[in-house]
Amino acid sequence: MMDLIGIREQISNAGLKVTPQRMLVLEAVSVMKNHPTADNIIDFIRKNHPNVAVGTIYKILDNFVEKGLIKMVKTDKDKMRYDSVLTNHHHLYCAGSDRIEDYEDNELNTLISNYFSTKTIDGFTIEDIKLQIIGRFTN
Amino acid sequence: MMDLIGIREQISNAGLKVTPQRMLVLEAVSVMKNHPTADNIIDFIRKNHPNVAVGTIYKILDNFVEKGLIKMVKTDKDKMRYDSVLTNHHHLYCAGSDRIEDYEDNELNTLISNYFSTKTIDGFTIEDIKLQIIGRFTN
DNA sequence: TTACTATATGAGAATAATTCTTAAAAAAGA
DNA sequence: TCTTTTTTAAGAATTATTCTCATATAGTAA
Numbered sequence: 001m002m003d004l005i006g007i008r009e010q011i012s013n014a015g016l017k018v019t020p021q022r023m024l025v026l027e028a029v030s031v032m033k034n035h036p037t038a039d040n041i042i043d044f045i046r047k048n049h050p051n052v053a054v055g056t057i058y059k060i061l062d063n064f065v066e067k068g069l070i071k072m073v074k075t076d077k078d079k080m081r082y083d084s085v086l087t088n089h090h091h092l093y094c095a096g097s098d099r100i101e102d103y104e105d106n107e108l109n110t111l112i113s114n115y116f117s118t119k120t121i122d123g124f125t126i127e128d129i130k131l132q133i134i135g136r137f138t139n
Numbered sequence: 140m141m142d143l144i145g146i147r148e149q150i151s152n153a154g155l156k157v158t159p160q161r162m163l164v165l166e167a168v169s170v171m172k173n174h175p176t177a178d179n180i181i182d183f184i185r186k187n188h189p190n191v192a193v194g195t196i197y198k199i200l201d202n203f204v205e206k207g208l209i210k211m212v213k214t215d216k217d218k219m220r221y222d223s224v225l226t227n228h229h230h231l232y233c234a235g236s237d238r239i240e241d242y243e244d245n246e247l248n249t250l251i252s253n254y255f256s257t258k259t260i261d262g263f264t265i266e267d268i269k270l271q272i273i274g275r276f277t278n
Numbered sequence: 279t280t281a282c283t284a285t286a287t288g289a290g291a292a293t294a295a296t297t298c299t300t301a302a303a304a305a306a307g308a
Numbered sequence: 309t310c311t312t313t314t315t316t317a318a319g320a321a322t323t324a325t326t327c328t329c330a331t332a333t334a335g336t337a338a
Contacts, residue, residue, distance in 0.1 A: 158314095158315065158316080160316070190317080191316085193317095194318080194319085
């Protein structure tokens with residue numbers, strides 16, 4: 001479940017001081033699998049630790065993104081969301097709601113990276129490719 | 140250049156009343172090819188028509204997105220952006236700045252739609268697929 | 279352990295983007 | 309034209325996020 005030692009290590013290895021607040025944020029993002037917004041994370045943490053400042057949580061999220069501990073997910077509408085899954089994956093976006101799910105597909109990854117190993121884009125160096133698959137969840 | 144009759148028609152065909160303000164907004168988004176933010180659009184319009192209300196422009200942008208006349212593009216950090224290009228295209232995102240460019244590639248579109256014509260995603264009906272190609276512009 | 283220094287935090291003010299409210303104005307239809 | 313419905317202007321309100329700065333704490337070195 002919540003491997004506090006692992007979380008402590010991740011923060012430390014990223015070159016950040018380990019603080020109770022950072023532990024709480026990283027634990028929250030790891031536990032909340034639904035691409036939470038900053039606000040979701042704030043609520044989650046403050047339910048049990050009402051003394052943690054909102055600005056602190058925003059700053060910690062920035063720290064973590066900067067150090068690569070978590071990622072930001074771009075959605076069409078609404079606010080910023082965060083993602084603790086760092087393996088290469090794509091996202092399924094519901095056209096009619098806020099729902100976002102991960103989509104992992106190595107065959108697809110291979111197909112795309114093969115394609116771009118021969119094809120280059122003029123004036124642009126590719127670092128990463130993500131698919132936004134928009135549609136409807138049927139469940 | 141600015142085909143005012145075409146713009147009028149687009150608005151009308153979308154089932155919206157044609158007003159001067161809507162003409163201005165659709166013309167602005169069509170002319171500004173750089174994925175403008177709401178604020179860019181507001182500045183552009185108010186330079187020549189300072190009497191158009193900010194809230195009106197926001198509401199018109201919403202109308203247009205809802206009717207499919209324009210699209211929203213969201214990037215990692217910053218605000219909402221708008222896009223008038225309705226052909227199927229992808230986006231190049233600069234990892235180090237706000238820059239976004241369109242990327243059209245029919246060969247790629249074919250590749251992907253072929254892939255997903257055989258492969259289905261459990262519990263999900265695909266409506267559209269967009270690539271976010273992240274990297275660096277070399278010019 | 280204690281002290282030191284850099285960094286992180288809490289609290290709330292400030293800012294920025296967007297939405298809401300309401301009365302007045304204008305569009306489309308009869 | 310007159311009527312009905314929709315749209316607009318203006319600015320207040322809301323929401324998300326960033327900033328400020330005094331205090332507190334983590335990591336390190338003695």
